[in-house]
Amino acid sequence: MQYRNALERVQRAVITGKTAPAQPLLRPHERMSAREQLDIYVQGYRHRLISAVRADYPALGRYLGDATMERLARGYAAQTPSQSYNLDFYPFAFRRFVRETHADPAAHALAALEGVMAEVFMGPRSEALSVGALAGVTGETLERMHLALRPASELLCLAHDAPAYLDAFKRGDPATIAAAPTYLYLYRHQNEVRRARLAPWEYGFLSVLGGEGAPLGAAAEHAGGAQLLQCLPRWIAEGFFRAAPPDRGL
Numbered sequence: 001m002q003y004r005n006a007l008e009r010v011q012r013a014v015i016t017g018k019t020a021p022a023q024p025l026l027r028p029h030e031r032m033s034a035r036e037q038l039d040i041y042v043q044g045y046r047h048r049l050i051s052a053v054r055a056d057y058p059a060l061g062r063y064l065g066d067a068t069m070e071r072l073a074r075g076y077a078a079q080t081p082s083q084s085y086n087l088d089f090y091p092f093a094f095r096r097f098v099r100e101t102h103a104d105p106a107a108h109a110l111a112a113l114e115g116v117m118a119e120v121f122m123g124p125r126s127e128a129l130s131v132g133a134l135a136g137v138t139g140e141t142l143e144r145m146h147l148a149l150r151p152a153s154e155l156l157c158l159a160h161d162a163p164a165y166l167d168a169f170k171r172g173d174p175a176t177i178a179a180a181p182t183y184l185y186l187y188r189h190q191n192e193v194r195r196a197r198l199a200p201w202e203y204g205f206l207s208v209l210g211g212e213g214a215p216l217g218a219a220a221e222h223a224g225g226a227q228l229l230q231c232l233p234r235w236i237a238e239g240f241f242r243a244a245p246p247d248r249g250l
Contacts, residue, residue, distance in 0.1 A: 049077040056091040056118040059169040106177035109160035123152025128239040145216045147241045153187035189239035
């Protein structure tokens with residue numbers, strides 16, 4: 001058997017936990033069987049996956065308790081093989097696993113929040129639109145402006161106030177997760193993930209703009225002109241939007 005084929009067989013054994021096909025490839029060891037030798041790598045691999053999940057969801061871990069979080073992380077690792085050489089990507093789907101396998105809707109909200117934060121941080125870099133983009137803008141020209149959200153960003157609508165719990169967790173304070181509609185814009189700016197709470201109309205407006213950009217007039221039904229003129233300078237100053245491509249005007 002070629003070395004490459006043997007290596008691939010061992011790799012499959014480690015990833016799947018089914019070690020029988022690879023056991024004949026190992027040299028005899030006086031203290032451990034081939035299965036025991038492979039199990040060391042199987043368990044080490046699973047441990048790395050579980051550790052990656054728990055590192056991205058620390059607040060969820062405190063909310064659920066160590067035993068429940070460990071059970072969920074182990075269940076996820078058991079049925080979710082890694083699809084990338086970058087371990088940072090592995091925990092991304094865990095928030096969906098929590099929603100599908102755990103009954104607590106507050107946990108769903110917190111998992112969504114922490115999961116999206118991790119995904120946004122790993123998203124593509126982009127330059128923010130400058131405040132100078134508003135120079136000379138009036139109510140008459142507002143509808144023709146094009147704005148696009150940052151590539152590394154996501155809008156979230158949660159049924160529970162997971163951000164308040166996350167803030168309390170970071171302070172080390174006890175907290176519960178209140179049932180309350182919560183609208184957020186998470187985006188990477190200056191190499192950090194920022195969370196902006198939104199009013200429902202802001203969430204609707206930004207959802208229409210989306211990542212590809214749209215004329216503001218297309219989203220104006222979610223806000224009046226006065227509201228937009230009041231909020232746009234703050235949004236732009238806080239880095240909500242990506243810089244316009246050189247060949248596309250505002």
